[in-house]
Amino acid sequence: MDGMVAPARPRIVILGGGFAGVSVAERLERLLRPGEADVTLIGRENFTLFTPMLPEVSSGALDVRHVVTPIRSQLRRTQFILGDVDALDVEQRRVTFTHTLTGARESIGYDGVVIALGASTSTFGLPGVAERVFALKTLEDAGILRNRLIWLLELADTVDDREQRRSLLTVVVVGGGFTGVETAGELVELFKSVGRFYRNLTPGDIRIVLVEGGAVLLPGLPAAMGAYAFKALTGRGVEIVTGDGVASADDNGLLLNSGRRIDTKTIVWSAGVQPSPTLVVAPLPKTKRGALIVGADFRVEGWPGVWACGDCAAIPNPAGVPYPPTAQHALREGPLLASNLVAVLRGRATRPFVYTSLGMMASLGARTAVAQLPGNRVLTGFLAWFLWRTYYLLRLPGLDRKLRVAFDWTLELLFPRDIAELRVYSRRAQSSAAADAGLAPREEPTLHL
Numbered sequence: 001m002d003g004m005v006a007p008a009r010p011r012i013v014i015l016g017g018g019f020a021g022v023s024v025a026e027r028l029e030r031l032l033r034p035g036e037a038d039v040t041l042i043g044r045e046n047f048t049l050f051t052p053m054l055p056e057v058s059s060g061a062l063d064v065r066h067v068v069t070p071i072r073s074q075l076r077r078t079q080f081i082l083g084d085v086d087a088l089d090v091e092q093r094r095v096t097f098t099h100t101l102t103g104a105r106e107s108i109g110y111d112g113v114v115i116a117l118g119a120s121t122s123t124f125g126l127p128g129v130a131e132r133v134f135a136l137k138t139l140e141d142a143g144i145l146r147n148r149l150i151w152l153l154e155l156a157d158t159v160d161d162r163e164q165r166r167s168l169l170t171v172v173v174v175g176g177g178f179t180g181v182e183t184a185g186e187l188v189e190l191f192k193s194v195g196r197f198y199r200n201l202t203p204g205d206i207r208i209v210l211v212e213g214g215a216v217l218l219p220g221l222p223a224a225m226g227a228y229a230f231k232a233l234t235g236r237g238v239e240i241v242t243g244d245g246v247a248s249a250d251d252n253g254l255l256l257n258s259g260r261r262i263d264t265k266t267i268v269w270s271a272g273v274q275p276s277p278t279l280v281v282a283p284l285p286k287t288k289r290g291a292l293i294v295g296a297d298f299r300v301e302g303w304p305g306v307w308a309c310g311d312c313a314a315i316p317n318p319a320g321v322p323y324p325p326t327a328q329h330a331l332r333e334g335p336l337l338a339s340n341l342v343a344v345l346r347g348r349a350t351r352p353f354v355y356t357s358l359g360m361m362a363s364l365g366a367r368t369a370v371a372q373l374p375g376n377r378v379l380t381g382f383l384a385w386f387l388w389r390t391y392y393l394l395r396l397p398g399l400d401r402k403l404r405v406a407f408d409w410t411l412e413l414l415f416p417r418d419i420a421e422l423r424v425y426s427r428r429a430q431s432s433a434a435a436d437a438g439l440a441p442r443e444e445p446t447l448h449l
């Protein structure tokens with residue numbers, strides 16, 4: 001394939017089982033004739049995570065299992081390996097991986113490799129931040145954060161001193177993009193929904209602060225969306241700080257660039273991601289941020305047989321500017337990459353990726369949302385919220401998952417959020433931010449008064 005002496009049956013290896021990787025595999029299954037090529041997908045989880053619903057998992061509105069779809073149920077002809085990709089040797093055309101469960105190290109050769117390893121949380125090397133913050137990128141992150149919020153309530157309920165209660169119940173969300181505003185909105189909903197179970201607490205004990213380094217919320221989207229989100233969240237009690245970034249963090253809170261301090265025990269970090277660190281090992285061309293530089297047809301120039309898409313790749317639009325790293329894009333890039341890969345396999349020409357975004361949406365809780373519609377029009381309030389829910393429910397893979405989420409949403413209208421603490425997460429009480437930064441995660445939960 002593509003300049004290489006092809007074996008009888010070429011092997012295509014896909015790295016990563018997220019939106020991009022699975023959509024490549026699904027399309028390959030449809031396009032490849034029986035026996036035309038073998039396809040293997042290596043992923044560190046055996047499911048695809050539906051990230052747009054993650055903030056609702058952290059606030060207990062949705063069950064953890066309902067926002068993931070098993071990879072094996074989505075793919076029929078693809079071999080799935082549950083493993084962590086450690087290295088990619090593009091000269092020898094081999095991928096080395098460690099089996100997630102046994103720890104055994106193995107390698108597999110390929111004729112074509114699709115790198116779809118996504119992105120991980122970045123705290124930009126800010127002092128004290130990675131090891132203290134709660135990220136919201138993986139399913140485990142959402143579970144850990146949910147437990148943390150419940151612990152805060154449990155502990156604060158036992159404290160007589162009002163100042164101490166307020167200090168415990170101050171949650172700072174850093175990053176005013178769509179994940180940050182959705183998380184802040186969900187926190188308000190959670191505390192409002194379960195507050196009555198904690199009889200020693202008053203609404204005044206709870207403080208939610210949203211910090212955005214840029215001048216407005218939802219940067220990069222139409223200004224009306226940020227303005228609406230600001231009004232809706234402040235109206236529900238969220239304190240919003242804009243134009244002031246985080247300088248550092250310590251055990252008692254955050255220091256902002258302006259010199260302002262915010263005392264808190266709980267920082268939720270949704271201020272940035274960076275392309276997956278594994279990519280560093282490969283001698284492939286990368287942007288300053290670490291994204292793989294690919295052509296408009298997803299091929300890495302100079303490295304025949306190497307393809308990439310999704311959050312880990314910088315895919316140029318017709319003006320040469322990379323497309324944004326969103327699920328919306330990844331889900332469209334994957335199928336075209338698959339069809340280009342098959343075209344190369346059959347000696348045909350590839351097609352460039354050209355896509356105009358449908359717009360972005362952010363749910364703000366309390367049945368309100370903001371949505372950017374085609375033509376840069378903005379929809380706000382209940383209608384936008386209804387559109388958000390309908391669109392994402394339809395995009396969630398698998399009928400059973402759709403029904404489960406619809407059921408969760410219906411129950412949520414009738415009952416308060418679930419405050420049962422899931423101890424299963426307490427052995428690793430720190431979120432992925434520390435691991436992504438190469439720091440050892442804390443083993444045991446620490447929550448000092």
Ligand SMILES: Cc1cc2nc3c(=O)[nH]c(=O)nc-3n(C[C@H](O)[C@H](O)[C@H](O)COP(=O)(O)OP(=O)(O)OC[C@H]3O[C@@H](n4cnc5c(N)ncnc54)[C@H](O)[C@@H]3O)c2cc1C
Binds near residue numbers: 019020021083310329
């Ligand atoms: C909380 C949140 C909310 C979001 N909301 C939206 C939204 O509303 N709309 C939208 O369009 N986008 C949204 N996004 C962005 C969207 O999730 C990403 O753009 C999308 O997931 C990118 O798809 P991907 O396949 O490239 O990466 P991912 O979905 O991150 O998939 C990468 C996969 O690779 C695996 N992996 C990584 N490293 C390794 C390794 N070394 N070995 C094996 N496997 C590995 C990961 O476990 C993961 O399964 C949101 C993101 C977050 C975090």
